[in-house]
Amino acid sequence: MIAATINDTEVLVEEGSTVLQAATKYGFHIPTLCYHEGLPAYGACRMCLVEITQGASSRLESSCTRPLEQGMVIKTDTREIRGHRKMIMELLLARCPDAEVVQEMAREVGVTESRFSKLNEDCILCGLCVRACRDAIGMSAISFMSRGIKRHVDTPFSMNSDVCVGCGACARVCPTGAIRVEDYGAKRYVRYFNTELELQPCEECGRYFTTKRFFEKNKNDFVGADELYRLCDACRRRQHASMLKGPLVNVHP
Amino acid sequence: MKRIHFVPNRCIGCEECVIACGKAHDWHTRAFVEVVGGYFPIPMRCSHCDDAPCKAACPTGAIQRNEFGAIIVVKEKCIGCGTCAEVCPFGVPVIDDVTGKMIKCDLCSDILTEQEPICVQACPKDALEFVEQDEPLENRRQRMARYIKNAVEHESGLASRQM
Ligand code: SF4
């Protein structure tokens, strides 16, 4: 267990916790935009800045990536921190004026207008999609491209990805809804990444229930060649119910 | 550890359990009734498997077993990839399109200290029972014998009526 001080409260948390986790556990709210509990922290948005004092030195660090250390004295909401958060939100508001999360967060920290010239992006470069694809699914179909103001997320050379499995996790973790996954006919389109995939039909009812590549991946990783997994969820349930039916219809409660 | 058991031939397919489950979970029902062979309704839900494939396959560790032995999904950790849906042999987990997170039966863990799961409470025919999973085998044998006895009496009753 590690003991530290957050906003004048003594805290005691397990080893390996980050400053953000410790603060959240003790009910201190720290705004975040690029943090997801299921993915490794990345420190992209800098909204989670806190002031950390260790001995004589004191500095601002992103709490999502900073492991808590014995004896840290942490402040989560000083005037300086609020100033930085406002600046970040002004910049993001200029970049993505239409994104709901950005507007909401700007309101939360007290920003209504941005002094900077507006762009019309929908991506805030939080990297959640990249982490979901690389660290959770293990496919690395997408990643950050270019530098500076040209930085964006894409597949290599912006081409139809041949490793993307079309699971849709990128779209589901994206806080701004920039990525959309759509199914038309026998194809799944991940438009933001110029990628299209073939869908896998259920062997029983013919409904498309996943992509061929995701199906193959899960077959290799987890389920093996069992016939059952070629069915959609509804047909799997029906299959099981009919297996139960045999022995059960002849007994009466 | 208690689990929901299904008592054969009591279910009438009214789907009260499905509706009650939906009511208790923002209308995302996690209970199903499958009709097989034309007229045999069989209620289905998560089995909370001992060796749960969804829990083993979840890439972010969002699927966990809680203190009631239920397999639950930790919303904050779920990234909505749908691997669980693909590896579950019972077709239980589904990804909710609105929140982008998986939803499944949580055995009503929030009310479990005081009440039985909502589907068990709602069933008008007592076709669902919330029973101790590791009940003595003796009891199970006796229960099964009772079912069979009833079945035999039922059959012979039918036979005598026909004569
Ligand atoms: S596309 Fe979405 S998830 Fe990916 S970096 Fe941009 S805002 Fe984040």
Ligand code: FES
């Ligand atoms: S949440 Fe820590 S940097 Fe974005």
